[in-house]
Amino acid sequence: MRIFSFARVLLLLFLSCFVAIVSPTVILTQNVTNTVEDSITVFPGITIQITCNVTGSNSLSWNMTGSTESPAISEMFQTDTLGGFSLMFLSIDGSVISSTATAVTSSNTSITCRDGTPGSSISATIDIIIKPVDPQIYMIQNVTSDSSNITVCPNDPITFSCRSTTGILVWALDDGQSISMAYFTSLGEMVTLGDFELVVTNVTILSLEIESTATISSPVTNFTLSCHTNVTNGLNRLSSAIEVTVRSPPVPVSSVNVSEVCYDSISLNWTDTINSIDTPQLDHYLVSVTAQNTQTDLIVNGFNTSLTGLTSNEQYTLSVVSVNCAGNSTPMTVQRTIMAQKPSVPTLQGLDLLSDRSNTSIATISVRWELQIAYSLLSLVIVSWFLV
Numbered sequence: 001m002r003i004f005s006f007a008r009v010l011l012l013l014f015l016s017c018f019v020a021i022v023s024p025t026v027i028l029t030q031n032v033t034n035t036v037e038d039s040i041t042v043f044p045g046i047t048i049q050i051t052c053n054v055t056g057s058n059s060l061s062w063n064m065t066g067s068t069e070s071p072a073i074s075e076m077f078q079t080d081t082l083g084g085f086s087l088m089f090l091s092i093d094g095s096v097i098s099s100t101a102t103a104v105t106s107s108n109t110s111i112t113c114r115d116g117t118p119g120s121s122i123s124a125t126i127d128i129i130i131k132p133v134d135p136q137i138y139m140i141q142n143v144t145s146d147s148s149n150i151t152v153c154p155n156d157p158i159t160f161s162c163r164s165t166t167g168i169l170v171w172a173l174d175d176g177q178s179i180s181m182a183y184f185t186s187l188g189e190m191v192t193l194g195d196f197e198l199v200v201t202n203v204t205i206l207s208l209e210i211e212s213t214a215t216i217s218s219p220v221t222n223f224t225l226s227c228h229t230n231v232t233n234g235l236n237r238l239s240s241a242i243e244v245t246v247r248s249p250p251v252p253v254s255s256v257n258v259s260e261v262c263y264d265s266i267s268l269n270w271t272d273t274i275n276s277i278d279t280p281q282l283d284h285y286l287v288s289v290t291a292q293n294t295q296t297d298l299i300v301n302g303f304n305t306s307l308t309g310l311t312s313n314e315q316y317t318l319s320v321v322s323v324n325c326a327g328n329s330t331p332m333t334v335q336r337t338i339m340a341q342k343p344s345v346p347t348l349q350g351l352d353l354l355s356d357r358s359n360t361s362i363a364t365i366s367v368r369w370e371l372q373i374a375y376s377l378l379s380l381v382i383v384s385w386f387l388v
Helices: 002-022
Strands: 025-030 039-042 047-055 060-064 079-082 085-093 096-104 109-115 123-130 137-141 150-152 158-164 168-173 178-182 190-193 196-204 209-216 223-229 239-246 255-261 266-271 284-291 294-300 304-307 315-324 332-337 347-355 363-370
Touching (some): 025 109, 025 123, 047 060, 047 123, 060 079, 060 085, 096 109, 137 223, 158 239, 168 196, 168 209, 178 190, 178 196, 178 209, 209 223, 255 315, 255 332, 266 284, 266 315, 266 332, 284 304, 294 304
Parallel strands (some): 039 123, 150 239
Antiparallel strands (some): 025 047, 085 096, 109 123, 137 158, 168 178, 168 223, 190 196, 196 209, 266 304, 284 294, 315 332, 347 363
């Protein structure tokens, strides 16, 4: 009795394995993530295609939530409809048959593919969930880390970041070039747009968020870069753009004036009606002093300076240049000759004291001196005396 029971158990196990081997299977895939999912989330208006592969059967049927229809698909190139879905028999390859159900999504639904064998209950279902229509686009750059327009130096690399909540974003240049980046693009995959390198940096499939960067290593001319949501599938286009101004060399100062010349120094000032310190047009001024093929440069953050340590009786060429990261302006130049020598100190040559005997409270002192330098070289002579 035990032997018979044991054999019976082995037979049942064998038959169950055989049934498992030959039982039909149903697999559903979709074009949103190109994987097998129980549910997918999409925006309204996006075209979705469900593919059903049935193994071990020669027919299949489709069914969807809220519908009593169940169209059977069994012939090559057979088509049918189910609600808003278009059904098509794709192929039969040995023991595998394929069919697609395609629709433009508008509301939540579920669609099921079943083995068409009479009496079979084998099936697979996928839920289609419509994401609320709230497309967003956000774009920033790494120079000031915000979304405002910027001014940059030539050949300085810039990176722009864009985030879209529609599953697709489009980079576009003002010359008409554009390229799309989608949520199913491989992370880290690099494509180019003009001189830009575009990379998808983050994807959140269920919320259809995608982030991408656009990097240009050597900007030389002004441009506008924009990032926008896809304009297809019934969504309103949202766009974010940043204008980039690439600096050019500043204009020259208006005039240079020498305000004072001494035996070892020169003071000068200049007028600049266009440039302004600490703006994108100007970083600083460069004042150069040249004599006998020797040049000394001085960085100045204002509109005047004094140059000291010069040599008497020497002619100097003075120039003022406006400077920013794009280069220098043409110089504004003047020439001046330093005084021949330093004025000498006057020396006393005599002293006479005359007394008014009638008024003992008054004393008169006469002082006489001689100068060792021409009067033209003196701006002021000061005489001081003390009564003791």
